[in-house]
Amino acid sequence: MTPAGRAAAAIELLHGIAAGADPADTIIAEYFRRRRYAGSGDRRAVRDLVYDVLRNLGILKWRLAEAGGNSDDARAWLIVEIAARAPADLAAMFGGGRFGPAPLSADEGALAISLVRQPVPVEAAPRWAQLNCPEWLLERFDRAFPETCDSEVHALNQPASVDLRVNLLRATRSAAQAALAAEGHIVTPTPISPVGLRADSWLPLANTRTFKDGLVEVQDESSQLLALAVNARPGERIADLCAGGGGKTLALAAMMENSGEIIAADVSPSRLRRMTPRLRRAGVTIAHATTVDIAALADAIESVDRALIDAPCSGTGAWRRHPEARWLLTPEQLADFTATQANLLRDGARLVRPGGWLVYATCSLLPEENEAQADAFLAGHPQFRRVPVGDYLSTDQLTLAGLNTDGDLHLTPARNGVDGVYAAVFEKADGG
Secondary structure, eight states, X not given: OOHHHHHHHHHHHHHHHHHTXXXXXXXXXXXHHTOTTSOHHHHHHHHHHHHHHHHTHHHHHHHHXXXXXXXXXXXXXXXXXXXXXXXXXXXXXXXXXXXXXXXXXXXXXXXXXXXXXXXXXGGGSOHHHHTTOOHHHHHXXXXXXXXXXXXXXXXXXXXXXXXXXXXXXXXXXXXXXXXXXXXXXXXXXXXXXXXXXXXXXXXXXXXXXXXXXXXXXXXXXXXXXHHHHHTOOTTOEEEEETOTTSHHHHXXXXXXXXXXXXXXXXXXXXXXXXXXXXXXXXXXXXXXXXXXXXXXXXXXXXXXXXXXXXXXXXXXXXXXXXXTXXXXXXXXXXXXXXXXXXXXXXXXXXXXXXXXXXXXXXXXXXXXGTHHHHHHHHXXXXXXXXXXXXXXXXXXXXXXHTOOTTSOEEEOHHHHSXXXXXXXXXXXXXXX
């Protein structure tokens, strides 16, 4: 692909991402699946262009608005990004031609020239633009992190590492690390999770024998620790509610040594279908997928030892991987999420046996989806008590994560270098 061809691809992808039908990584993967002619270098270059724009979108929108341009136009985003970062590339990227975008219009050319000749320093931008965070959400982050807000939001703009979870049904962590090294991929143990490996940059995992043989799965270290919060044991009966593609089901099955039963439930058949090949590759035989909502499941089955609700949420803790999500979220959607979360907790509580655990989790950093939900649940369910994080993480893990023994599991990108994850664990009274 020529520079112009890469620019055209980036603009097309940015338009699709702005529409919000699917996450950026899904849209990019599907785009190149239909364009097998694009080499790995082209794919990487286009992907980098797209993510450069998404991680700087606050500044780009502000600069466009200040210049009288359309701050919602994906083509304009790329023009401003290139003008600010590599102005010498503009002519090649917007030079026209069969596969390139149309040449710059008079207005676009004037905008690019003004940005090159009289660049506005980033320091002059408002705080929301510098932090690449919509203003209405930044107010919520200020309340969540009154002393460290800027560092927390800034960390959400950084690329995420590639974390792997070793499947202990197939290999030890050292054996999986050695297997990847033999294939030319250097990974190091994660600092907190005892079953994690980390690569500092992207690696073609799907092409490795280590992956195909089921030794590893992609899973952020924070999600690995969430599996530890469930504290599943061999022989137990577990409900993984909102199971999605099965990442936590796989982690729980390994913790249980493939002994017992996992009911993996989700309302989306398409998400559950993605789980089947993963279970087979990992050698998991105790998980059974079912398309059903939690209320119906609670009416249909006997109580379980532990129930995990990985609730639908704003996804603010995963912005490192989905930088576009911050501009697609609305206050109305956030309100819908919090209502759904409360309902899931209410219905999930019915599934847990006396003495069993209910684990509520999100990939959010917002208190209204986390602590506020946990507090409201306990207020309405006196038969449950909060289980402190010190009951399921070791002293070393607590120290490394910077967590208080008597609190909840709460990890953030700035403090822990992982995706943001929150978990509250509740135990049902024996007489409950």
